[in-house]
Amino acid sequence: MTEGPVWLFAPANAARKARGALASNADVVVLDLEDAVAISEKAAARAALAELAALPRNGALFVRVNAASTPLCLADMQAAVAAGADGIMLPKTETAAEAAAVCWALTQLDTAHARPAPTRLMPLIETARGLANLDRIDWDARVRCVAFGSVDYAADLGLTGAIGDEAVADAQYAIVRASRAAGLEGPIDGVTLEVRNTEVCTRDAERARALGFSGKLAIHPAQIDPIQAAFRPTADESAWAAEVLEAFSAAEAAGTAAILVRGRLVDYPVLNQAKQILARC
Numbered sequence: 001m002t003e004g005p006v007w008l009f010a011p012a013n014a015a016r017k018a019r020g021a022l023a024s025n026a027d028v029v030v031l032d033l034e035d036a037v038a039i040s041e042k043a044a045a046r047a048a049l050a051e052l053a054a055l056p057r058n059g060a061l062f063v064r065v066n067a068a069s070t071p072l073c074l075a076d077m078q079a080a081v082a083a084g085a086d087g088i089m090l091p092k093t094e095t096a097a098e099a100a101a102v103c104w105a106l107t108q109l110d111t112a113h114a115r116p117a118p119t120r121l122m123p124l125i126e127t128a129r130g131l132a133n134l135d136r137i138d139w140d141a142r143v144r145c146v147a148f149g150s151v152d153y154a155a156d157l158g159l160t161g162a163i164g165d166e167a168v169a170d171a172q173y174a175i176v177r178a179s180r181a182a183g184l185e186g187p188i189d190g191v192t193l194e195v196r197n198t199e200v201c202t203r204d205a206e207r208a209r210a211l212g213f214s215g216k217l218a219i220h221p222a223q224i225d226p227i228q229a230a231f232r233p234t235a236d237e238s239a240w241a242a243e244v245l246e247a248f249s250a251a252e253a254a255g256t257a258a259i260l261v262r263g264r265l266v267d268y269p270v271l272n273q274a275k276q277i278l279a280r281c
Helices: 015-023 039-053 073-083 096-112 128-136 150-157 161-181 198-211 221-231 235-253 268-280
Strands: 006-011 028-032 060-064 087-090 120-125 215-218 259-261 264-266
Touching (some): 006 221, 015 028, 039 073, 060 073, 073 087, 073 096, 128 161, 215 221, 235 259, 235 264, 235 268, 264 268
Parallel strands (some): 006 028, 006 215, 028 060, 060 087
16 A cells, blocks of 8 residues: 555755654655756755655655656656655656656666665656546556646646636546556545645545545645545544444355445445455554
């Protein structure tokens, strides 16, 4: 399964923010070399990775590199692998050829640095082209799930207002479906821009979980707790799942695979849902 539901961004060139993120209870910290870093600061951000990666942290460490279409990407990946990051996040992933080239480069870098395990790759789907090609990409084993860059996607399509919300929702459905079809884990949903409005963050996170996402990108530590709470099964959900497993095990031993639990039909698909809930507890 993915590392956890909260993937918190922090600019690699902002030491205070980066150190704060690494000391937080985020499941994954993503040190950013891309959108949060001015062009004039790209080299400094890259140079800061080694020191930041050596600091104590509570979760996994990813580095968002610059897009594969830029001349910065390879140097970013080299720095991330050398620093010992658990994975890289690749923005604006659009084609199978692009994904394959990045995976090939990571294989060479992993070998050069004698990495004990392959560096993970988290593709960000942020454009109409990336979404259109999502079903055509044969993902490497280092890719466990993809993430949705909802803000960039909306900008790419020129979306505004309620129509924009509908179009983003359509993209969310498409990414969840494509992930399942490709055998990947549930994708990671995009950010909530209202960083201090926990109600909005909670609403967005609960909706993402209901849609089949396994986590959500965050841009402020204040969003960590609302996202973790939204993706954590409730006490009633956990109790129901435990009842289902116990009742179904007894029924299956007696030769039955369709029973009622709390007045609701339970068969193998529902059993699998219960197992998924307990796995998230």
